[in-house]
Amino acid sequence: MNNENIIEVSGLSHSYDDLRAVDNISFRVKKGEIFSFLGPNGAGKSTAINVLITLLPLQKGEVFIAGHNLSSSPKYVRDSIGIVFQEITLDRDMTVRETLEFHGNLYSMGRDEIGSRIEELLGLVELSDKKDILTKNLSGGMKRRLEIARGLMTRPKVLFLDEPTIGLDPQTRRKTWDYLRMVNDEGTTIFLTTHYMDEADILSDWISIIDHGRIIASGTPEDLKNSLGEDIICLETADTELAKTAIINYDGIKSITESGEGLVIMTDRDGAQILPEIISGLNRDEITISSVNLKKPSMDDVFMHYTGKELRD
Amino acid sequence: MKMGFLNVYKRDMTRFFRFKHQLFSSLLQPALWLGFFGMAMAGNFDRILSSTGTAVPAGVMSVDYLTFMCAGVIAATILFTNIYGGFILLFDKNWGILREIIASPMPRRDLITGIAMSGITKSWIQSLIVILFGLLLGVSFFSGKGPLEILISFAGIFIFIALFAMAFICISAFIALKMDSPEGFQGISTLLTMPLFFVSNALYPATGLPPVLQQVAMINPLTHLTAGIRYFAIGDNFSAIGMQFVYTPGEILISLLYLAFFAGIMFLLAWRTVDKVVIT
Numbered sequence: 224m225n226n227e228n229i230i231e232v233s234g235l236s237h238s239y240d241d242l243r244a245v246d247n248i249s250f251r252v253k254k255g256e257i258f259s260f261l262g263p264n265g266a267g268k269s270t271a272i273n274v275l276i277t278l279l280p281l282q283k284g285e286v287f288i289a290g291h292n293l294s295s296s297p298k299y300v301r302d303s304i305g306i307v308f309q310e311i312t313l314d315r316d317m318t319v320r321e322t323l324e325f326h327g328n329l330y331s332m333g334r335d336e337i338g339s340r341i342e343e344l345l346g347l348v349e350l351s352d353k354k355d356i357l358t359k360n361l362s363g364g365m366k367r368r369l370e371i372a373r374g375l376m377t378r379p380k381v382l383f384l385d386e387p388t389i390g391l392d393p394q395t396r397r398k399t400w401d402y403l404r405m406v407n408d409e410g411t412t413i414f415l416t417t418h419y420m421d422e423a424d425i426l427s428d429w430i431s432i433i434d435h436g437r438i439i440a441s442g443t444p445e446d447l448k449n450s451l452g453e454d455i456i457c458l459e460t461a462d463t464e465l466a467k468t469a470i471i472n473y474d475g476i477k478s479i480t481e482s483g484e485g486l487v488i489m490t491d492r493d494g495a496q497i498l499p500e501i502i503s504g505l506n507r508d509e510i511t512i513s514s515v516n517l518k519k520p521s522m523d524d525v526f527m528h529y530t531g532k533e534l535r536d
Numbered sequence: 537m538k539m540g541f542l543n544v545y546k547r548d549m550t551r552f553f554r555f556k557h558q559l560f561s562s563l564l565q566p567a568l569w570l571g572f573f574g575m576a577m578a579g580n581f582d583r584i585l586s587s588t589g590t591a592v593p594a595g596v597m598s599v600d601y602l603t604f605m606c607a608g609v610i611a612a613t614i615l616f617t618n619i620y621g622g623f624i625l626l627f628d629k630n631w632g633i634l635r636e637i638i639a640s641p642m643p644r645r646d647l648i649t650g651i652a653m654s655g656i657t658k659s660w661i662q663s664l665i666v667i668l669f670g671l672l673l674g675v676s677f678f679s680g681k682g683p684l685e686i687l688i689s690f691a692g693i694f695i696f697i698a699l700f701a702m703a704f705i706c707i708s709a710f711i712a713l714k715m716d717s718p719e720g721f722q723g724i725s726t727l728l729t730m731p732l733f734f735v736s737n738a739l740y741p742a743t744g745l746p747p748v749l750q751q752v753a754m755i756n757p758l759t760h761l762t763a764g765i766r767y768f769a770i771g772d773n774f775s776a777i778g779m780q781f782v783y784t785p786g787e788i789l790i791s792l793l794y795l796a797f798f799a800g801i802m803f804l805l806a807w808r809t810v811d812k813v814v815i816t
Contacts, residue, residue, distance in 0.1 A: 312632030
């Protein structure tokens with residue numbers, strides 16, 4: 224096991240009866256980074272994360288987390304990780320403080336340590352004044368923050384979060400990202416799953432795109448976007464076929480794909496320079512242009528490119 | 537702290553005392569039952585018995601129906617408390633808290649141990665209240681006993697209660713882990729309590745039951761719990777509802793061992809189940 228890698232997974236597969244939810248995936252997470260599994264619902268993200276956090280048995284493959292072999296020493300893995308589940312998992316009838324105390328005791332933390340850690344974390348997630356409030360009286364965003372604090376109680380080496388901002392309003396989502404970044408800055412490695420492009424894009428140091436149980440692309444958000452080319456031009460014309468043959472040999476065009484009503488052109492040099500050439504060329508050939516759009520590749524485009532489809536919901 | 541069950545125990549007890557309405561009703565209900573049903577039945581039995589003029593053998597203490605039944609009410613209260621006591625696990629399963637627990641390094645058997653401990657504690661509190669309320673109503677428990685003997689009697693009663701409570705909270709935990717809905721849990725638990733409660737000696741001597749049911753009553757843990765409570769609270773030789781009851785120390789020991797064995801098996805069942813449960 225490489226010291227730089229806090230998680231190493233090779234050949235991980237998981238099936239429910241006949242359904243293969245995770246299909247032979249391998250990846251590694253570097254110490255200190257924010258790693259995202261990006262994929263649509265049903266892609267296998269939750270199954271993969273549930274195997275890593277020991278809620279599902281390891282059926283096939285090899286997993287090392289924080290230097291511990293998942294199959295031979297799951298207890299040590301449990302000791303080294305923190306978890307924030309997809310759904311809210313709080314006892315509605317316990318207070319914020321009791322929730323964290325209970326958690327600390329589950330991990331055999333000392334009493335004094337629990338006390339000081341609670342102060343510290345509630346300060347971090349700005350819940351210090353809610354210590355004695357029952358969790359059912361917290362707002363959705365506060366519940367999430369409490370869960371993040373809970374996940375951090377034991378100073379885990381890796382914090383796992385399954386869809387951390389699902390169901391939160393845009394403002395609370397941004398706030399949650401800020402907290403996660405803060406946590407990460409303090410040295411905790413973060414592993415998250417998400418189906419939000421913006422979340423993966425903004426937060427991650429490394430993204431693995433997963434679909435149908437397989438990792439189909441990996442890289443930094445920048446690399447993934449750059450791999451599509453410099454710019455993307457979306458073009459709608461009266462005759463898609465003609466337009467395609469007319470511009471296919473232009474300098475700087477990386478690829479042209481037909482998509483819906485028109486063409487998606489990926490360029491490998493500045494699109495703003497290519498676009499006028501394309502327009503004048505099409506005018507010369509008397510092909511009517513009905514709409515044109517130039518943009519930088521986004522995570523959505525990356526996802527579209529690799530999966531060939533829009534993100535399912 | 538390596539004793540994770542204390543954490544589970546503490547949480548369950550905190551919840552027990554937190555819901556004042558629930559706490560109040562769970563403590564008052566058995567007392568009211570004893571008060572209304574017990575008094576009414578006692579009145580009727582005493583009227584019938586006085587008209588038939590059943591003689592009590594010489595030297596045998598005679599107790600009224602209320603006293604006879606009070607032991608059964610305690611036993612039934614403990615049955616109800618514990619057969620529904622595992623609900624916390626279903627609650628935790630549905631609210632996701634069980635995932636937090638299962639994914640933690642705490643050994644899973646601590647979950648069962650902790651819940652069993654809180655079931656026992658709640659049962660002790662309830663039985664104490666029923667006994668005190670019963671004494672107020674005129675139940676003649678511990679008659680002719682000195683302070684030390686009363687203390688020993690309480691110890692005996694509490695040991696019987698602890699074993700029985702542990703057995704049934706483990707059964708309840710098992711049901712909760714197997715069920716997905718509160719309705720299913722409620723249904724199965726209620727289905728279990730009916731025969732347990734009525735095919736026993738809690739409210740009446742089991743000798744009044746048809747022969748087959750008498751056999752069933754013999755293996756019913758509730759019968760053994762009630763016998764234990766009567767032995768320690770009333771005595772080893774007394775007469776009630778026109779019948780003489782004799783409990784030898786040997787019989788009581790067998791009841792105790794039977795309950796201990798039963799509790800052990802149920803604990804293993806619950807432990808095995810929680811060890812295998814997969815919650816995602």
